[in-house]
Amino acid sequence: MLRADAQLPLTIGFDIGGTNLRGGVVDSAGRIIAQVQRPTPADSDGLFDAIVEVVDLLRASYEVDAVGLAVAGFLNRECDTVRFAPHLPWRDTEVKQRLSARLGLPVVLEHDANAAAWGEYRYGAAQGQDMWVLFAVGTGIGGAIVIDGRIMRGAFGTAGEFGHIAAVPDGRPCSCGKRGCLERYCSGTALATTAVELIHEGRLSTRLTADAVSGKDVMVACREGDELAEAAVADFATWMGRGFAMVADIVEPGLIVLGGGVVGDADMYLQRAVEVMGQTMVGGQFRPKPVVEVAALGSHAGLIGVADLARRAASADAAGDPRQ
Structure with a gap:
């Protein structure tokens, strides 16, 4: 041994x-x-x-x-x-x-x-932070809240479900049983859904097809200058910024760490998301804004x-x- x-x-x-x-x-x-x-x-x-x-x-x-x-x-x-x-x-x-x-x-x-979140706090992007959240975007959205070195679990153990904040009344159906959850507009699967909706509208040029598209396909097409994919990623970034603002208004963290499967393409949307957060936060033009960092441990x-x-x-x- x-x-x-x-x-x-x-x-x-x-x-x-x-x-x-x-x-x-x-x-x-x-x-x-x-x-x-x-x-x-x-x-x-x-x-x-x-x-x-x-x-x-x-x-x-x-x-x-x-x-x-x-x-x-x-x-x-x-x-x-x-x-x-x-x-x-x-x-x-x-x-x-x-x-x-x-x-x-x-x-x-x-x-x-x-x-x-605990891994990022101990060894990654959140070392030394006393009030911060993890906003993890992949197939859906996961979340965690860390205050003074302690994970906040809530009264019954499920605190931090940022992805299931009802962002759009009577919006897209979610696997959780509700409609309009944030993760139905800001996630890898949501990115594909938005692209399919735009394809059906037929107003933007694209090489993507509605019957076979994933969030990764959309990111790749966006990087190649595809008009429809760029619009889908812009919508994704807007919803991410709104999600950041919701978390900032409720928890007011000093740091938001973005994790999950989409972080590899953060250069295409994160700046826009941070701008939207500042525009959407209550009193955003007057109050300090959370720093947003990409997770370090992948x-x-x-x-x-x-x-x-x-x-x-x-x-x-x-x-x-x-x-x-």
């Missing part, structure tokens, strides 16, 4: 997605030193088995103190049960206790956006963050659980 430095305890962090699960050994400097990926099983027992398999494979070579799981789903406030995860088989499942019993190790369970933020949370939980001298 390997431990690169006796002063740097190792833990395993997991990013549990609907398609794949990734487990990595992470040291206390936030470095991933080994990583394994597996397809995500469709049944609950199979998912537990896959996680145990990856942990056993990694700890055959590395001495680890704890395991953390970052899950895209609703958890209870105590962070021991997955209430519902739309792309996973767990429903009111006591994941923490069941997995800890099988592994013989402390286990920490966390929402994926909160885990990513797709590894959740894995690194939850591994650090697990390390704190396992440490006898931990400063306490940073989650409220």
Whole structure:
């Protein structure tokens, strides 16, 4: 078994997605030193088995103190049960206790956006910040709020659902059951939806076709000067700016960290989004505006963050659980 430095305890962090699960050994400097990926099983027992398999494979070579799981789903406030995860088989499942019993190790369970936020706070773009939010844009929008080094979970454990703010009354239907949610206008899938709507209007030239277009296709076409794609990305940027303004008016963070799958193309829309935020905030011309930064850890933020949370939980001298 390997431990690169006796002063740097190792833990395993997991990013549990609907398609794949990734487990990595992470040291206390936030470095991933080994990583394994597996397809995500469709049944609950199979998912537990896959996680145990990856942990056993990694700890055959590395001495680890704890395991953390970052899950895209609703958890209870105590962070021991997955209430519902739309792309996973767990429903009111006591994941923490069941997995800890099988592994013989402390286990920490966390929402994926909160885990990513903690990773950025400890090792990424939000280091040293005392009041900030993560605004993660991918297939949908994830969010997290960090105040004085503590993740704000809310009274029931689901605070930070920025993507499901009702931005447009009776607007586009959302998978959550509501209509007009912000993520239906500002996300990778929303970008494709906007492009399809513009194609059907037929007023702008484009090489895109309505029957086969993704958010990534739109970004690529925009970069190539496609007129319709440019309009779709401009609309996306406007909604992102409005979303930033909503968060600024409600939470008033000093920093907004933009994460998620769309950050690789931030040069095409982020400046416009920040301009719209300033124009849309209440009293925006008079009050300070949040700084907006792109996340530094990319797709590894959740894995690194939850591994650090697990390390704190396992440490006898931990400063306490940073989650409220």
